Amino acid sequence: MKKSDFEYVLSLLRQYAGWDLSNDKYFIIDKKLYNFICEKGYASVEDLIAELKIGQKAMLWQVVEALTLSDTYFYRDYPVFKAFENYLLPQLREINRSSKKLRIWSLGCSTGQEAYSIAMAVKHKLLGVKDWNVNIIGTDISSYSIGKAQKGLFSQFDVQMGLNMRQILENFHQDQGQWQLNDDILSMVEFRRYNLMDELTLSGSYDVIFCRYVLQYFSPEIQRKIVAKIYSRQNPAGFLYTGMHENIRGLDEFYQPVSGMDCLYQAKMNVPLPNFDEDVKSEVIAGPADSDDDIPSFVRPRNLTYRAPQSAQDFMEELKKKN
Structure with a gap:
């Protein structure tokens, strides 16, 4: 791929997805584009880019989706998920014991393995x-990833990536050589297309938000704006999971790390939100993201009582006393 074509592709990712990739991602982009042109029947990358430059927006969106498709697997970063099960979920069970409601958001969910792992936990x-x-x-x-996630149907290779036999047999049944998730898991999860560069259209607030291995592709300025958007949908003193070793601009402005827990942060109280009208917007070229009937204003909900976070050590000591 010529340098000019590579730079054009990077500009598309910046404009439509907000991704700010450096030149060291050349081989990743080149490989994904090669796979794409083989699938679509183009003779070369140059032919594809020539078509994009004359305004083929439907094809342009397919290219953006192909380049932003990320690898995923069940229970990615297994220690993080075990801590979610054994440390955070018991806390949330106590916090929400009267309402018996639990809301969790998985951003950049790809083909659904993370969201379904949360449901299994x-x-x-x-x-x-x-x-x-x-x-x-x-x-x-x-849209491709969301469509695949909604089916809840995975190959033998998919389920063996992160799940043990007990988890597979408890949560799936076989369907024509593949593994279909059971209804009790499917009923907990829904999927929607949403571009982080667009206006937030999710209503309500969330006890836990998973935003792992997503923000690393954005510029520091856009990272901060997205973190603020995430915070605006977080329950007071709610929790945020990030990826391992991610360096995210603006995180410490809105969140504080939970002592003794990797990748887990708790929302600070009453942090002023920026003006979202000044956000960098992407052009909608494949239909709007799914949305609720009411488009929420960016006012942080206040429907939970604040509870100070426990350290992992304190929490485990409390469990021992109860038992």
Whole structure:
């Protein structure tokens, strides 16, 4: 791929997805574009880019989706998920014991493995989950990924990436050589297309937000704006998970790390939000993201009582006393 074509592709990713990639991502982009042109029947990358430059926006969006498609697997970063099960979920069970409601948002959910892993953890840890109103929402920029996630159908290779045999047999059944998630897991999860560069259209607020290995592709300025958007949808003293070793601009402005827990942060109280009208917007070229009927104003909800975070050590000591 010529340098000029590579720079053109980077400009598309900046404009439509907000991604700010450096030149060291050349081989990744080149490989993904090669796979794309083979699938679509183009003779070369040059032919594809020539078509994009004359205004083929439907094809342009397909290219953006192909380039932003990320790898994922069940229970990615297994220690993080075990801490979610054994440390955070018991806290949330106590905090929400009267309402018996739990809302979780998985950003950049790709083909759904993270959101479904969250659902499996909730089912495993919240015994009697049928008595709870659990809503897990997964969002992603890719319509293809959302469509695949909604089916809840995975290959043998997919389920073996991160799940043990007990988890597979408890949560899936076989369907024509593939593994279909059971209804009790599917009923907890919904998926919507959402571009982080666009206006937030999710209503309500969330107890836990997973935003892992997503913001690393954005510029520091846009990272801060997205973190502020995430914070605006966070329950007071709610929790945020990031990826391992991610360096995210603006995180310490809105969140504080939870002592003793990797990748886990708790929302600070009453941090003023920036003016979202000044956000960098992407051009909608494949239909708007799914939305609720009411478009929320960016006023942070205040429907939970604040509870100071415990350290992991204090929490485990409390559990021992109860047992």
